[in-house]
Amino acid sequence: MQTASFPDQRVQQLLGIDTPIIQAGMVWASGAKLAAAVSNAGGLGLIGAGSMKPDLLREQIRKARRLTLKPFGVNIPLLRGDVEDLVQVVLEEEVKIIFGSAGSAKRFTPRFKEAGCVVAHVVPGVTFAKKVEDAGCDLVVAEGFEAGGHNGVDMVTTFSLIPQVVDAVSIPVLAAGGIADGQGIAAALALGASGVQIGTRFAATVESSAHDNYKQAVVSADDRATVFHLRQIGPARMFRNAWTERVRAAEEQGASPEELKEILGSKRERLGIFEGDLEEGQVEAGQGSGLIRDVPTVAELMQRLLEEYASTTAKFCT
Amino acid sequence: MQTASFPDQRVQQLLGIDTPIIQAGMVWASGAKLAAAVSNAGGLGLIGAGSMKPDLLREQIRKARRLTLKPFGVNIPLLRGDVEDLVQVVLEEEVKIIFGSAGSAKRFTPRFKEAGCVVAHVVPGVTFAKKVEDAGCDLVVAEGFEAGGHNGVDMVTTFSLIPQVVDAVSIPVLAAGGIADGQGIAAALALGASGVQIGTRFAATVESSAHDNYKQAVVSADDRATVFHLRQIGPARMFRNAWTERVRAAEEQGASPEELKEILGSKRERLGIFEGDLEEGQVEAGQGSGLIRDVPTVAELMQRLLEEYASTTAKFCT
Numbered sequence: 001m002q003t004a005s006f007p008d009q010r011v012q013q014l015l016g017i018d019t020p021i022i023q024a025g026m027v028w029a030s031g032a033k034l035a036a037a038v039s040n041a042g043g044l045g046l047i048g049a050g051s052m053k054p055d056l057l058r059e060q061i062r063k064a065r066r067l068t069l070k071p072f073g074v075n076i077p078l079l080r081g082d083v084e085d086l087v088q089v090v091l092e093e094e095v096k097i098i099f100g101s102a103g104s105a106k107r108f109t110p111r112f113k114e115a116g117c118v119v120a121h122v123v124p125g126v127t128f129a130k131k132v133e134d135a136g137c138d139l140v141v142a143e144g145f146e147a148g149g150h151n152g153v154d155m156v157t158t159f160s161l162i163p164q165v166v167d168a169v170s171i172p173v174l175a176a177g178g179i180a181d182g183q184g185i186a187a188a189l190a191l192g193a194s195g196v197q198i199g200t201r202f203a204a205t206v207e208s209s210a211h212d213n214y215k216q217a218v219v220s221a222d223d224r225a226t227v228f229h230l231r232q233i234g235p236a237r238m239f240r241n242a243w244t245e246r247v248r249a250a251e252e253q254g255a256s257p258e259e260l261k262e263i264l265g266s267k268r269e270r271l272g273i274f275e276g277d278l279e280e281g282q283v284e285a286g287q288g289s290g291l292i293r294d295v296p297t298v299a300e301l302m303q304r305l306l307e308e309y310a311s312t313t314a315k316f317c318t
Numbered sequence: 319m320q321t322a323s324f325p326d327q328r329v330q331q332l333l334g335i336d337t338p339i340i341q342a343g344m345v346w347a348s349g350a351k352l353a354a355a356v357s358n359a360g361g362l363g364l365i366g367a368g369s370m371k372p373d374l375l376r377e378q379i380r381k382a383r384r385l386t387l388k389p390f391g392v393n394i395p396l397l398r399g400d401v402e403d404l405v406q407v408v409l410e411e412e413v414k415i416i417f418g419s420a421g422s423a424k425r426f427t428p429r430f431k432e433a434g435c436v437v438a439h440v441v442p443g444v445t446f447a448k449k450v451e452d453a454g455c456d457l458v459v460a461e462g463f464e465a466g467g468h469n470g471v472d473m474v475t476t477f478s479l480i481p482q483v484v485d486a487v488s489i490p491v492l493a494a495g496g497i498a499d500g501q502g503i504a505a506a507l508a509l510g511a512s513g514v515q516i517g518t519r520f521a522a523t524v525e526s527s528a529h530d531n532y533k534q535a536v537v538s539a540d541d542r543a544t545v546f547h548l549r550q551i552g553p554a555r556m557f558r559n560a561w562t563e564r565v566r567a568a569e570e571q572g573a574s575p576e577e578l579k580e581i582l583g584s585k586r587e588r589l590g591i592f593e594g595d596l597e598e599g600q601v602e603a604g605q606g607s608g609l610i611r612d613v614p615t616v617a618e619l620m621q622r623l624l625e626e627y628a629s630t631t632a633k634f635c636t
Contacts (some may be wrong), residue, residue, distance in 0.1 A: 007633040042380040126541045146475040154542045157464040159496035160605035178477035184509040223444045224472045253574025287478035315325040317635035
């Protein structure tokens with residue numbers, strides 16, 4: 001077995017972790033159990049506040065503290081109506097690592113920095129990345145079009161986005177979108193990233209709170225299994241199913257934002273990811289699903305990622 | 319300066335070249351001059367037959383033979399109405415390397431193999447890649463959603479596509495889409511590719527026959543400069559301009575294929591790439607354009623790609 005060594009140590013130093021692998025904060029999949037397992041395995045776990053009310057978020061933060069002594073963080077979608085309450089909770093609970101997504105990095109970063117937090121923000125394009133740096137964030141997550149869940153309208157892919165963001169900012173860049181194995185980690189680092197954020201691969205682990213149907217859907221997915229819809233009202237990548245086919249038909253017929261909101265309805269993500277309704281839910285997952293063939297524990301997965309990364313990079317060193 | 323070394327030698331051996339860098343056959347940009355320059359610099363140049371009548375293709379093949387003693391190839395879009403004539407020309411002229419794209423690899427591969435050719439075929443997905451292998455091709459080019467020009471409807475990105483195709487076939491895989499520098503080459507190889515096919519970066523060189531306006535548009539492009547349209551009648555990636563905005567508006571209003579064909583009209587690619595009309599032409603280019611900042615000669619570019627590749631891979635070897 002090769003030993004994994006990472007050329008850039010900035011992310012590890014900033015976050016106090018061994019390995020620059022961040023588990024993405026995901027709705028309905030990443031509670032305390034998953035986040036703590038990733039942190040215990042040497043990466044950084046994130047509690048995904050996107051599907052949590054403030055009280056549940058507080059409970060999950062406290063639970064994570066019981067499950068790990070290592071650093072972990074919270075992902076907060078900044079466009080939430082009750083975002084002030086979520087921010088209040090993470091500050092009161094003294095969470096020291098915040099990943100923001102959606103919305104402006106400018107609004108909360110000063111408060112987080114004042115509280116001594118390390119702050120990262122997820123972006124889908126170069127212009128946004130510069131704004132994140134200007135807002136005073138410590139890290140930027142550049143997320144490509146292949147990523148599961150909510151995404152940018154410009155559809156810039158990981159392969160194109162990462163090097164352009166790396167050129168545009170001085171802070172370390174975490175690559176996200178399509179990374180599901182150690183080869184992907186090596187590729188992301190070749191493109192100039194200092195570390196990676198991995199979503200779907202962690203959503204299909206034992207410790208993820210996603211429904212078993214969801215995990216099995218990831219395991220059986222091929223390269224064409226996901227679709228990208230709802231550009232007009234909130235673009236997202238998810239598995240093709242009966243509901244997304246209705247969305248597609250409506251979009252092809254020129255449906256208005258109002259009509260699309262009607263077809264979207266409410267609680268689709270919960271239905272798909274947490275309740276496991278694979279036909280009527282919004283079953284968010286990335287294009288990397290086609291590379292995922294099992295549901296390991298986080299500890300098994302982390303070790304495998306490091307082994308794959310080490311053997312991939314070793315082939316360049318003869 | 320580091321020396322570039324490539325872990326997998328199969329592509330070099332199959333094609334008789336030094337460096338597994340293939341210049342994509344592109345409409346209106348890649349004639350004999352570009353192809354010969356790439357081959358002379360140690361890669362593989364391809365004459366793009368897509369924008370040539372059979373007689374012009376014959377002339378360009380003969381011209382390339384005068385400009386280089388090294389192997390070069392021809393790219394043939396197999397859906398062309400006069401494809402039989404193009405095939406006849408390459409066989410009569412004894413071209414020994416054929417890259418097919420669009421259409422079925424099955425139809426012509428037996429004839430090419432009988433004539434002693436090395437045959438590759440470009441695909442946008444895993445299922446197609448398996449068909450290419452079954453058809454008897456020697457190589458498969460897996461081209462991601464970020465690539466310029468015509469593309470698949472499933473929008474699978476380079477980062478997701480390459481490792482899934484590598485897992486699915488035994489023949490060597492060339493990665494295409496978004497590769498514009500040596501970091502991209504290293505990333506593609508980390509993902510399991512045996513070599514790369516590069517388009518837009520070569521279209522913006524001195525030897526490319528694209529219009530100077532085209533080359534300058536590539537140089538000034540950012541990460542969001544390209545758009546992907548015409549999924550219903552022939553999906554393609556190109557620079558956003560006055561004409562693509564009309565296409566977008568029509569698509570959002572649910573335009574029929576017939577209406578889109580009307581808006582497309584004829585000779586749009588020639589207008590954009592060869593005549594340099596950046597507002598009314600179909601100015602095909604990849605998302606990697608944002609990484610391209612000059613118009614070097616092919617020799618300069620090839621040396622730079624190798625240096626970047628060597629320094630990128632070297633950072634994994636400490």
